[in-house]
Amino acid sequence: MIFKIFWIIRALIYKAFIGKIGFPSYIGKPVYLGRINRVFIGKKVRIFPGARIEVIDNLSSIVFEDDISVGQNLHIISGGNLIIKTRTTISANVFISNLDHDYKAIEVHILEQPNIIRETLIGENCFIGYGAVIQAGTILGNHCIVGSNSVVRGSFPDYSVIVGAPAKVVKRYNADKKQWEKTNPEGTFI
Known part of the structure; x- marks a missing residue:
């Protein structure tokens, strides 16, 4: 518990450099912070140790x-505007991005090819399981559950359970019946 006091002190020190940090947010010892003046952290955000938070240019941000x-x-990296909405829980060892590297010019090293930016948004009250990968171009609706080790790309409606590699919807909340029900991979109730 005492370690959290140090994390709060660290957050107060970062406040001079970071775009915004609300109180009582705290940050465990990070591995790397890149362009933290473009990182915006709301109130009561808890980031445990080992985070790698990167913004690649001054026009991009992470919220x-x-x-x-x-x-x-x-590990979260942004080449555009990447938003994680309120009351979301992200488990350990998760990767989130809104950029890919182009690969079409085979005579050019992939890291020297242009970045492809695709909107990535994580809705309110989502849960992202251990080891999940949220790829560029992913839009998670509100209250989506992402299974451990899932590789996610695409748009997913509110109240979806998403699992697999590649990830597919396996359940959704049926508001009419007030229960979770199995779906086909497109998210239609079975």
Whole structure:
């Protein structure tokens, strides 16, 4: 418990450099922070140690809204505007991005090819399981559950359970019946 006091002190020190940090947010010892003046952290955001948070240019940003819990070893990189909405929980060893490298010019090293930016948005009250990969171009609706080790790309409706590699919807909340029901991979109730 005492370690959290040090994390709060660290957050107060970062406040001079970071785009915004609300109170009482705290940050465990990170591995790397890149362009943190473009990182915006709301109130009651808890980021555990080992995070690698990168913004690749001064036009891009990462926004953590309020009441977000992030497990150890998060790697998040943004080449556009990446938003994680309120009350989301992210387990350990998760990767989130809104950029890909182009690969079409086979005579050019992939890291020297242009970045492809695709909107990535994580809705309110989502849960992202251990080891998940949220790829560029992913839009998660509100209250989506992403299974451990899933590789996610695409748009997913509110109240979906998403699992696999590649990830597919396996359940959704049926508001009419007030229960979770199995779906086909497109998210239609079975």
